[in-house]
Amino acid sequence: MQYEGSIYRPPSEAHSLIVQATIGCSHNRCTFCGMYKDKQFRIRPVEDILADLTEMARLYPKAGRIFLADGDALVLPTEKLLAILSHIRMLFPDCRRTAVYGSPRSILLKQPDELEALKSAGLGMIYLGLESGDDEVLRHIHKGMTAGEIVAAGLRVKDSGIPLSVTAISGIGGKKLWRGHAVHTGEAFTAMKPDYIGLLTLMLEEGTPLFSEATGGSFQVLTPEEVSLETLVMLEHMDCEGSVFRSNHASNYVSLRGTLNEDRPAMIRALKDALEGRRAYKEEYLRML
Numbered sequence: 001m002q003y004e005g006s007i008y009r010p011p012s013e014a015h016s017l018i019v020q021a022t023i024g025c026s027h028n029r030c031t032f033c034g035m036y037k038d039k040q041f042r043i044r045p046v047e048d049i050l051a052d053l054t055e056m057a058r059l060y061p062k063a064g065r066i067f068l069a070d071g072d073a074l075v076l077p078t079e080k081l082l083a084i085l086s087h088i089r090m091l092f093p094d095c096r097r098t099a100v101y102g103s104p105r106s107i108l109l110k111q112p113d114e115l116e117a118l119k120s121a122g123l124g125m126i127y128l129g130l131e132s133g134d135d136e137v138l139r140h141i142h143k144g145m146t147a148g149e150i151v152a153a154g155l156r157v158k159d160s161g162i163p164l165s166v167t168a169i170s171g172i173g174g175k176k177l178w179r180g181h182a183v184h185t186g187e188a189f190t191a192m193k194p195d196y197i198g199l200l201t202l203m204l205e206e207g208t209p210l211f212s213e214a215t216g217g218s219f220q221v222l223t224p225e226e227v228s229l230e231t232l233v234m235l236e237h238m239d240c241e242g243s244v245f246r247s248n249h250a251s252n253y254v255s256l257r258g259t260l261n262e263d264r265p266a267m268i269r270a271l272k273d274a275l276e277g278r279r280a281y282k283e284e285y286l287r288m289l
């Protein structure tokens with residue numbers, strides 16, 4: 001089996017077997033993202049995906065988790081996904097979870113009964129990129145969806161019973177839009193109450209349009225202090241009882257982890273400690289995507 005191009009997966013899929021169901025991202029226009037710019041999006045033939053799984057099963061028959069890459073494997077027609085999930089069940093009896101990235105558009109194209117069928121067949125996690133709950137920010141980064149549409153997609157996943165993990169990006173609004181980004185992202189999370197919330201911090205990738213905006217001066221990157229203040233405001237607008245909140249990625253200046261809402265005061269305290277100099281920020285050279 002050979003992977004095509006660079007492979008990306010959520011941090012929590014670090015120990016998963018990865019099989020490409022799609023190549024690239026169906027949207028591929030976000031101005032901050034360089035992940036799949038070298039790939040022309042396509043869905044792989046199902047027989048090739050099943051053949052990869054069969055080969056993997058010979059090497060790793062006890063795999064406990066499988067991640068179907070690349071971006072947006074949920075774009076596959078439901079009957080194809082069901083065939084893949086049934087193959088996984090047959091070949092990997094110890095597999096506890098199969099996960100995918102799902103774009104808001106692909107989620108909304110699935111009817112509730114299709115998502116329920118996918119859950120019954122073993123789909124155990126959908127990762128959804130919110131990036132920001134602020135429509136002005138979403139327009140600026142060319143996300144191609146409004147916050148309302150992304151929230152509707154998240155709620156459809158939650159209603160199906162499939163666990164939902166949603167990611168946003170600190171600093172993605174820059175100095176101009178940070179407050180709206182903080183408030184509206186907190187509110188979008190509140191509306192969805194995802195099982196897992198991941199908050200990364202913007203790292204500009206050379207070659208992306210946002211990188212050019214930053215070097216040209218029309219987009220101003222937040223300092224670690226400004227990112228902390230933005231996160232604090234976001235948390236103050238988040239009411240997500242039971243959601244696991246993680247902002248402990250290699251890109252984050254202050255590592256936070258807890259369960260909302262009970263751990264929110266401790267996380268806000270940690271941010272205040274950083275803002276008032278009692279806690280150090282991660283050094284720039286230690287940050288990575």
Ligand code: SF4
Pocket residue numbers: 025026027028029030033034035036071103129
């Ligand atoms: S951020 Fe996600 S949706 Fe946007 S281009 Fe990158 S992979 Fe595609």
